[in-house]
Amino acid sequence: MRRLALILALALAPAALAQDEAFPLYPDPGLPRAPAPENVTPPEAEQPAEQVVVGLSSDSVAITASFDGSEILIYGAIRRETPIPDTPLHVIVTVEAPSQALTIWRKARRAGIWVNTERVDVGAVPSYYAVASTGPLDQILDPAWDARYRISLPQAMRAFEGALEVRDTVPFTEALLRLREAEGRFLLDESGVHLAEETLFRADIALPATLVEGEYKTRIFLVREGQVIDVHRAPIMVRKIGLERWLYRLAFDQPLLYGLMSLAVAVLAGWGASAAFRKLRRA
Amino acid sequence: MQIFLPIAEVSVNAFILIGLGGLVGLMSGLFGVGGGFLITPLLFFIGIPPAIAVATGANQVVASSVSGVLAHMKRRSVDFRMGGVLLAGGLVGSALGVLVFNLLQQLGQVELVVQLCYVVFLGLIGTMMLQESIRALRRARNPAAPRRKLHDHMWVHRLPLKVKFRASGLYISVIPPLLVGLAVGVLAAIMGVGGGFIMVPAMIYLLGMPTKVVVGTSLFQITFVTAFTTLMHAVSYNTVDVMLAVLLIVGGVVGAQIGTSLGARLRAEQLRILLALLVLAVCGKLALDLFLPPEDLYTIVVRAR
Numbered sequence: 001m002r003r004l005a006l007i008l009a010l011a012l013a014p015a016a017l018a019q020d021e022a023f024p025l026y027p028d029p030g031l032p033r034a035p036a037p038e039n040v041t042p043p044e045a046e047q048p049a050e051q052v053v054v055g056l057s058s059d060s061v062a063i064t065a066s067f068d069g070s071e072i073l074i075y076g077a078i079r080r081e082t083p084i085p086d087t088p089l090h091v092i093v094t095v096e097a098p099s100q101a102l103t104i105w106r107k108a109r110r111a112g113i114w115v116n117t118e119r120v121d122v123g124a125v126p127s128y129y130a131v132a133s134t135g136p137l138d139q140i141l142d143p144a145w146d147a148r149y150r151i152s153l154p155q156a157m158r159a160f161e162g163a164l165e166v167r168d169t170v171p172f173t174e175a176l177l178r179l180r181e182a183e184g185r186f187l188l189d190e191s192g193v194h195l196a197e198e199t200l201f202r203a204d205i206a207l208p209a210t211l212v213e214g215e216y217k218t219r220i221f222l223v224r225e226g227q228v229i230d231v232h233r234a235p236i237m238v239r240k241i242g243l244e245r246w247l248y249r250l251a252f253d254q255p256l257l258y259g260l261m262s263l264a265v266a267v268l269a270g271w272g273a274s275a276a277f278r279k280l281r282r283a
Numbered sequence: 284m285q286i287f288l289p290i291a292e293v294s295v296n297a298f299i300l301i302g303l304g305g306l307v308g309l310m311s312g313l314f315g316v317g318g319g320f321l322i323t324p325l326l327f328f329i330g331i332p333p334a335i336a337v338a339t340g341a342n343q344v345v346a347s348s349v350s351g352v353l354a355h356m357k358r359r360s361v362d363f364r365m366g367g368v369l370l371a372g373g374l375v376g377s378a379l380g381v382l383v384f385n386l387l388q389q390l391g392q393v394e395l396v397v398q399l400c401y402v403v404f405l406g407l408i409g410t411m412m413l414q415e416s417i418r419a420l421r422r423a424r425n426p427a428a429p430r431r432k433l434h435d436h437m438w439v440h441r442l443p444l445k446v447k448f449r450a451s452g453l454y455i456s457v458i459p460p461l462l463v464g465l466a467v468g469v470l471a472a473i474m475g476v477g478g479g480f481i482m483v484p485a486m487i488y489l490l491g492m493p494t495k496v497v498v499g500t501s502l503f504q505i506t507f508v509t510a511f512t513t514l515m516h517a518v519s520y521n522t523v524d525v526m527l528a529v530l531l532i533v534g535g536v537v538g539a540q541i542g543t544s545l546g547a548r549l550r551a552e553q554l555r556i557l558l559a560l561l562v563l564a565v566c567g568k569l570a571l572d573l574f575l576p577p578e579d580l581y582t583i584v585v586r587a588r
Contacts, residue, residue, distance in 0.1 A: 068287070104582070105391050105583075106580050175580075178581075179579065251290055256517075258521075259513060262525045265529060266345040266349070269346045277540040
């Protein structure tokens, strides 16, 4: 049974490669894309020595009324034609949510009270970004490769900075990282990927309760001697479903109808409750 | 039980929301106030984004004022003509307030202005209520104290455009009630409150209306102004979270009924002192947040999805 699954996964691999073209590797489409490194996912002709074969616990996350965060399991195997090399193998997994336009405000004391005074507008920041790996990133990954693929949080952030109004933006982006990490929206787990026998790996990634809808991009990197030797990408769809979806769509597509419905609910509840209690008291 | 709010996009414990609604409902049943001025800051405290707290607060006030106005209509204690004039002012004020709200949101100052409004108004009302109820307690002990006149004739009664308000027994200009309505409409839109706590004293002391029609008439105006405000917020900024509103309303209506029957058994003056202290406590917490250095100097605001 397991062998069958593996064969299936292998058969599906080329299809997955073609699908990868659908979204860019780099998070910000506005920036010029660096040419793809030569030894990584080469076009048809040459296969890398080691390749990732990936499974996801589910390729979609449903936000229901009782949604309280979720966990996705990313697991997979490494396929190789040659014997295992001597150097240690590392695996890095990233999950990136759709981006939002943000404003970062800094408060200052004015006339005794704390007021938002300075702002930095950022064009697009992922509402969620997680990195899990088999070891500390600064030890397993060459900074040049990190910069090329924008894997670590500061690198991923750098891609999102837009035109700025404040001269010194560093404290603002640091604050963004700090606040988002505190909210569980930016995650760094340097022992989050478990690698067995240099072949099988798994990573559990926690999704917070405050999820934005859309396509979450998952990337899995194989790293040897600090260099990325293979990368695999897979999308995860996050959607509100049922009542949540219906209400959300109604609120944004038919705001007048939604507003009238909210009022009707309020009026009925107010009137119904007093009528019900009057009956109760009489009984 | 955690529940995911579809518009606020946060997960909150449903029982906390029902309890919050119930607590505020209990207050409104006990003291005859709408409770909007308590629910909106309490929503801030549990982490609901301010824009959504204000818009949803207005929706919750609709529910609590509808049952009140129905009861008053049965007792014929609503001055519809006065209510209509107040309402006309209120609708204009609400539209203005929603515009101001949007402007503040763009400037990044909405949280500050809403909090400042709350600190000022809660502070004023809390102090006034405390004074009033202490005075009432003293009067109860010393019944010989002089009584007040029905109402004084002031500058308000010398303005043009006079109209007869039969149910209130008044013949005054429509300008002051229009202005009162306008001010309350602006507050409804910015603070997510009904504004009864401003309108009731204004009607008594400024317009000289008799107390027996004041509460019914203000509830009449509040119902329509908050309904209009809810619609405006929903249509222009999609900030009404109906799931949040329903939970608050469910708690609120039950709490209000319990509060009403409880209130009949307790002593009014002491209750008023309690409410005044509660209002001042909320005011103090909000003021501290403004004056003390914040935990983090930076905040993140999502501009667009």
